[in-house]
Amino acid sequence: MGPKTDRRQQHGEESRQRILDAAVEIAAERGYEGTSMSLVRQRSGMPNSSIYWHFTDKDDLFAAVIDRSYQLWRDRLLDIAVRRDPTLPRLRRFLDVAHSIADSLLERPEFLSLGLMLTLERRPVEAKARERFVEIRAEVHRIARTEFTDILADLPEERRGEFAARLADFTIAATDGYFLAYQLSPDTYDLHGAFATLGTATDALLERWLAES
Amino acid sequence: MGPKTDRRQQHGEESRQRILDAAVEIAAERGYEGTSMSLVRQRSGMPNSSIYWHFTDKDDLFAAVIDRSYQLWRDRLLDIAVRRDPTLPRLRRFLDVAHSIADSLLERPEFLSLGLMLTLERRPVEAKARERFVEIRAEVHRIARTEFTDILADLPEERRGEFAARLADFTIAATDGYFLAYQLSPDTYDLHGAFATLGTATDALLERWLAES
């Protein structure tokens, strides 16, 4: 059947990406309301009609922006992340995870930046983009839980799940907080130092929980 | 000298407060770009000319909004905070601080909500409001450092300052992160549970640092 892929569609897909790339860049530093379609048009070089051909409206564009920026960040994170090595001590593994997160955020801050903005902006009419972020955040939580479950392999099975979930909560919150501190003064903030603290805190917290129970 | 206070000025000050109250409310849930002067006008009931009589422009209004919301939050926090009691164990004191913060944020979330939005929104032309938030954040850091220095009273003096600073960093970042998690799903998130974890983590982290050195 048909040719490899319609050259028209191929060209259209390139346009779509150019629009998305421009929108990701702008949205990450200006938020939803601060990103005007006219700015996206200028920076992407695509005419208005093309933008509205690929995306039904601004909200739809933003949902796609969230998806794309998440994909870019997650791919980077999985690429950086060291392989799971059960022979390493737990603290070392927590620190490795923490530094992987720090690196991925330094290279691809757009997703978290935009996501946190959408978290804070609670406009009366709920946006598709925000819902999309909520879904993705749940997925991130699942991934984190899986990772921690692996690190906690030597714990009794019935405790492992709950501790992993609580550690995921803690890690995600602390990640958001340190990322914000970095955003407040990107030139001077020592993000890796901060994430070293996060790794240590994770280990210390777990130790405390184990002692309590 | 004159009468108690000019009734005109008194009335003007009331108007200023009404404008500010409306602006705080709107800004905390919509950010800078999402807050239109027309919305402030409607919700405050004050005409356009009055708003621009009291504030030179939108940026100036926002700087004042930051100041006011900070003042309200800080007053609430200091009101809630339990007195410093050096006889209590350290963990207990960390937990008390954590719960005070949680309570104050539940009652007056506007300051942090707006401040974090301004942190993330990095428009090309730097806004007065964001600078104001940076200043206030430095003040908060000083206050936190003082509090921790007090809790660490039994530590040798030369270590106390550095540990207090590092604990302040950690606590502020974690507070921001947990606040964000709460904002993402305010109806279901257990903010006090989260801040109990924060208190525990603070104590565990300090213990680890002390053991290391």
Next chain:
DNA sequence: AAGATACTGGATCGATTAGTCCACTGAGGA
């Protein structure tokens, strides 16, 4: 060749934006 499909280019829309202007009011000082 003829038609259908997948986009593009550009003008244009009504609504809303931040901000301005100025006549006006009501209270204070002389």
Next chain:
DNA sequence: TCCTCAGTGGACTAATCGATCCAGTATCTT
């Protein structure tokens, strides 16, 4: 009484907002 002045009311502006419309073009199928 008359002047001053802090503050109000509301009409108004230029620019920009998100979104629409439609004729035009290139590439596909038949």
